[in-house]
Amino acid sequence: MAAAKSPKIAAEFHTVVIGSGPAGEGAAMMLAKRGMNVAIVEAYPRLGGGCTHWGTIPSKALRHSVSRLIEYNSSPLFKQDQVALKLTFSEILRHAEGVIRKQVSLRSSFYVRNDVTVIHGKAAFVNAHLLEIAKPDGSIEHIKTQNVVLATGSRPYRPPHVDFSHPRIYDSDTVLQLKHDPRSILIVGAGVIGCEYASIFRGLGVKVDLINNRDRLLSFLDTEISDALSYHLRNSGVVIRHGEEFKSIEGREDGVVLTTESGKRMFADCLLYANGRSGNIEHLNIDAVNLKANYRGQLEVDANYRTEVENIYAVGDIIGYPSLASAAYDQGRIAATAVLDGACESKLISDIPTGIYTIPEISSVGATEEQLTSEGIPYEVGRAQFKHLARAQIADSHVGSLKLIFHRETKEILGIHCFGERASEIIHIGQAIMEQKNGGNSIHYFINTTFNYPTMAEAYRVAALNGLNRVAPSD
Secondary structure, three states, rough: OOOOOOOOEEEEEEEEEEEHHHHHHHHHHHHOOOOOEEEEOOOOOOOOOHHHOHHHHHHHHHHHHHHHHHHHHHHOOHHHHHHOOOOOHHHHHHHHHHHHHHHHHHHHHHHHHOOEEEOOOOOEEOOOOOOEEEOOOOEEEEEEEEEEEEEOOOOOOOOOOOOOOOOEEEOOOHHHOOEEEEEEEEEEOOOOOHHHHHHHHHHOOEEEEOOOOOOOOOOOHHHHHHHHHHHHHHHHOOEEEEOOOOOEEEEEEOOEEEEEEEEEEEOOHHHHHHHOOOEEOHHHHHHHOOOOOOOOOOOOOOOOOOOOOEEEEEOHHHOOOOOHHHHHHHHHHHHHHHHOOOOOOOOOOOOOOOOOOOOOEEEEEEEEEEHHHOOOOEEEEEEEEEEOOOOHHEEEEEEEEEEEEEEOOOOOOOEEEEEEEEEHHHHHHHHHHHHHOOOOOHHHHHHHHOOOOOOOHHHHHHHHHHHHHHOOOOO
């Protein structure tokens, strides 16, 4: 019997990175900077991964456009025109598409400048050092590599009994292809993505029903912040339905009917399913290297992002938590360092900031009141309401607050929670102080430093004074 013919090898590399999102880019750039022969394999025709094309970039660009629209229509400067400006989802998508083009161009230039080979196609393992690439033209090529970094990202979870081929039923990827102008929408899933899109559609004047299978929104947040989001979504007209599981979703020619397990029936022009994500693992043929994924298509890794196979690493959404673009880039750099040096001393910071781009937006870092109470840690809270800040009054941006949680005895900052316009930017001031060592993390910093006036950063001084005023002199 003749021996199996060995495949022709098109190229050989020190490391092949599969996926060009933030995690893959971080790994490829670090390896290239260290002089390695690196290739990046991307299944999509354009670079950037899900973050650039379906996730972070387009959704945040949409959110920005809608937020500016709301600001314009509510500003006293323009109310004299009487007629409110209206935009459709398709119209605001044009801005997002422009941002995506600029991001793709920028990210593509990184690979050119750093001499990283870009291969478009779907990669699959033949063995731990041999990859098969299915090219867009239908051809197959094989490449050899000493190491592999998996950064294939994730996609929206799709329940098998929901017909996503129906033209009125979307997930968080396909909603970007929405062409008609809906008057109403059902959003199933009130996680970060569901809440962000609820804000976007409501800001466009669309009736929104937000279906949440839990008892409150974004339960990982500090309760006070979660309650503030619920209040402002409801105040804008979003109908939030807590504790509801969907039983069936029926697409019709004129809309979608959703039936809940509790017997409710809801109708809307279209439906967005935004409840969970799954790792992009299926096409990699991980069985060939004896890797196993969990039920969400995610891989287990060690502290250096190495899988059970010595030369294969995994970073980003494919490993689950924290599933943030910012953290994914750092994971890629850490994994690349481990590839080169055997291990990496650098790790992700312990307190990773969270940014949620609802309207108004939310950002937090560190502990919540609930966590500290359960752990028996003595703390106090200082608050600053944005409506009292001169900069917010000038910008007519009265909604929002900054909340500082600090240790009653050491005055160390334990958590920061911000709700309002530019929250994801404001949080970094406090985060920088929290990361200081040797006594540098103290609420007194915000009282003893001088802030530009008027600025939103002043909220830190106001909140610090408010908090210390609650502490008894003996403390």
